[in-house]
Amino acid sequence: MLRMRVGIVAESFLPNINGVTNSVLRVLEHLKREGHEAIVVAPGARDFQEEVPDYLGFEIVRVPTVMIPLIDSLPIGVPTTTVAAALADFKPDVIHLASPFVLGGAGAFAARQLDIPAVGLYQTDVAGFATKYHAAMVANIAWDWTRTIHNMCQMTLAPSSATISELESRGIKNVNHWGRGVDAELFHPTRRSEVLRRQWDPTGSKKIVGFVGRLAAEKSVHRLAPLVANQDIQLVVVGDGPERQALEEALPGAVFTGALSGESLARAYASLDLFIHTGEFETFCQAIQEAQASGVPTIGPRAGGPIDLIDHGVNGLLLDVDTFEAELPDAAGWVLDDARLDDLKDTARESIADKTWQALGEQLMGYYEEVVKGYNRNVIRIFGRDVNLPAWARGPRRLRRGA
Structure with a gap:
């Protein structure tokens, strides 16, 4: 060579x-x-x-x-x-x-x-x-x-x-x-932790919806706000950054884990039922790919890198940037429907098969x-x-x- x-x-x-x-x-x-x-x-x-x-x-x-x-x-x-x-x-x-x-x-x-x-x-x-x-x-x-x-x-x-x-x-x-x-061995559905899910939702009855990334203005994490009132959803925000305090106020009831890495991050991804990326300035969006490797369907904006990673209606959904927040509650409900959630999880994992x-x-x-x-x-x-x-x-x- x-x-x-x-x-x-x-x-x-x-x-x-x-x-x-x-x-x-x-x-x-x-x-x-x-x-x-x-x-x-x-x-x-x-x-x-x-x-x-x-x-x-x-x-x-x-x-x-x-x-x-x-x-x-x-x-x-x-x-x-x-x-x-x-x-x-x-x-x-x-x-x-x-x-x-x-x-x-x-x-x-x-x-x-x-x-x-x-x-x-x-x-x-x-x-x-x-x-x-x-x-x-x-x-x-x-x-x-x-x-x-x-x-x-x-x-x-x-x-x-x-x-x-x-x-x-x-x-x-x-x-x-x-x-x-993507590290398909580290980020894997088998990392799912029922113990971690109970820490986030002691009732054990809610779907876990999360974001992973830097908490900065360009990530637009505040767009998760329309899900706060949904009593069937527990929001989890993984990451840290200058917007954390403002987001804790904007997303009451959400669990903020701080920054995670390695196996702790992999467990967090795999323990979600739905991953949502909220920012429109991603040239790629590795977080979406890591969530998919973990067997988690994804929702993201119809802009930048997510367009190539999310097959709309197959492993998640793409939402228009201008109407993201308005569409999000219905989109999350569609993904989390038990009638299709398991199929979406399978196709999420399958979508990273050739991306080593x-x-x-x-x-x-x-x-x-x-x-x-x-x-x-x-x-x-x-x-x-x-x-x-x-x-x-x-x-x-x-x-x-x-x-």
């Missing part, structure tokens, strides 16, 4: 847990299994957090962080000269930009400076977040900057058909599809090889024709053959 050196510049990484961090971890795990080498350049930890010096033996190079007001769970890495220096020392074959915007922007410029091909993974709808925080002017600037960064890359990878269409409409070129895998991280890792390696092979330093274009450089002018071969 072709052995590669991959330089990853991540907008977020351990100890901060979110979708960007999780996808980077899965990429590193695949690189380790297949015998590749990697380095990660990422923001440092927040106050009182302990930084991890490496992951699976791969070095983590840290840059300072700053905090964004109202978004206290998203520290931003300062784009210092450390980015280019670390990549230059490592000499990667390809640079992987995980959700590039600030630190990733520095990674894109470093890739250009070092003459190394780059792949940009679009994961975070920064412009959508800006709109949610009532900053329309910032949203327009965000799209201009996003287009600049991604068009400096040799390829952009996006996780859903809706996101690909949006990026192409914004002038971003060479966009390909790369979804997200191993398959996604192999696809990503194929994209890496494509951009490296296409990034030919030994050919120049003269008068519209490709001309091979003489041997003395050629750069070193970057791909290395391993056993």
Whole structure:
């Protein structure tokens, strides 16, 4: 096989847990299994957090962080000269930009400076977040900057058909599809816990309906409010963030578990009867996929990533964003009807059968090889024709053959 050196510049990484961090971890795990080498350049930890010096033996190079007001769970890495220096020392074959915007922007410029091909993974709808925080002017600037960064890359990878269409409409070129895998062993229907369900609903008579994710404005968790009055439903909110206190007031009677991870998170998913994702700014929505792997039908907005994950009427329902709250009570009632709930649970689990991280890792390696092979330093274009450089002018071969 072709052995590669991959330089990853991540907008977020351990100890901060979110979708960007999780996808980077899965990429590193695949690189380790297949015998590749990697380095990660990422923001440092927040106050009182302990930084991890490496992951699976791969070095983590840290840059300072700053905090964004109202978004206290998203520290931003300062784009210092450390980015280019670390990549230059490592000499990667390809640079992987995980959700590039600030630190990733520095990674894109470093890739250009070092003459190394780059792949940009679009994961975070920064412009959508800006709109949610009532900053329309910032949203327009965000799209201009996003287009600049991604068009400096040799390829952009996006996780859903809706996101690909949006990026192409914004002038971003060479966009390909790369979804997200799911740990089908960790997230599994057998994790369902009757003990946990009784903790949430001591009567044992209610259907358990939940949300899992960061409690921030762009997630629109307040849209669960129409279910509060339903005495046959117990709401459970898994996660933490700046909106938690306001949501506890908006959703009286709901159980707030705080952030969960690992087996505790898997048990929480599998112990639900229905998972509802409320935000419309998801480029993919891994939470929906984890719920489906856990055998839980899902309801989500007809926008962004959920469109590709929810087969309307088969493993859940899609609701229009503008009428989400008005439609939600009837939609929840339809899913939770005992006449169809078991069938929906079965089809939810079946829908993730071909979405393993191993398959996604192999696809990503194929994209890496494509951009490296296409990034030919030994050919120049003269008068519209490709001309091979003489041997003395050629750069070193970057791909290395391993056993």
